[in-house]
Amino acid sequence: MSEKKPSVLEGFKAFLLRGNVIDLAVAVVIGAAFTNIVNAVVKGVINPLVGAFGTKDLDAYSSCLKAPCEVVEGEMQGIQIMWGSVLGATLQFLITAAVVYFLMVLPMSKYLARRAAAQKAKEGVQETLEVTELEVLKEIRDALVAQRGSGATGSGGAYGPSGAPGSGEGR
Template sequence: MKNKPTLAKPKWIDEFKAFALKGNVVDLAVAVVIGGAFGKIVTSLVNDIIMPCVGYLTGGINLTQEKLALGGTGVSLSYGNFLQSIIDFLIIALSIFFAIKALSRFRAQEQEKPADAPPPATPEDTVLLREIRDLLKKD
């Protein structure tokens, strides 16, 4: 029976595995996924809650429908969608700012906590009594 030839595993596979499983890369991947989901939540907040309130306060104006027609060509600039995107961005930026601010405050509080105090020194009389006890045990 002939031995089947084996292929050596390329060195880069182990290097890639070490890179991909590092804490920073995994943390970044989780942050991207959570950020994408958070963006959807904020977009829904803007579209479904904030913009209807803005529309109510401005007499029913829907920013996403606002356009600027360029002559009679049928071409228009949808500046309303652009304004909507700016509002989305500002809300996301503010949310991230407040989240990071809260996280920084939490970390600062954790660092300010005093380290565990060392145990108090044993009183001198206790040390002497222990020495006497140890001497008596030897005899």
């Protein structure tokens, strides 16, 4: 008999229904929305702050590598390096990284550290309880051994002097 191979569509369906694919899709959508927020902050706050010291837009900062750097009939003549655009993109990246680190990574790592410490403390309490129970059981054993030892020197108890059942005083 031959084994039935799963069809391509069944494999694709299983892939789509895995939880991590859904999580990834949600992360991409939230990341895109977050990027829009960061872009708005850079254009609405950072660019005007930089503009207070120079031009009003970071994209306007440039250097001319090969003259003449001027627009003639809608076309740039010469070679212009747009380092203001690079600076703006770098600021967007740094802001995004800072927000992700301080609002997501740092709180999550603190939470996981607290959770691990609580788990370790719980395991320590469990070990203490187990040790305490063990100590109590040892004390009970020692008390029973001591009690049995003192009973054997007397009348012999139920077992008699030889220690065998029925060999006691009843004979």
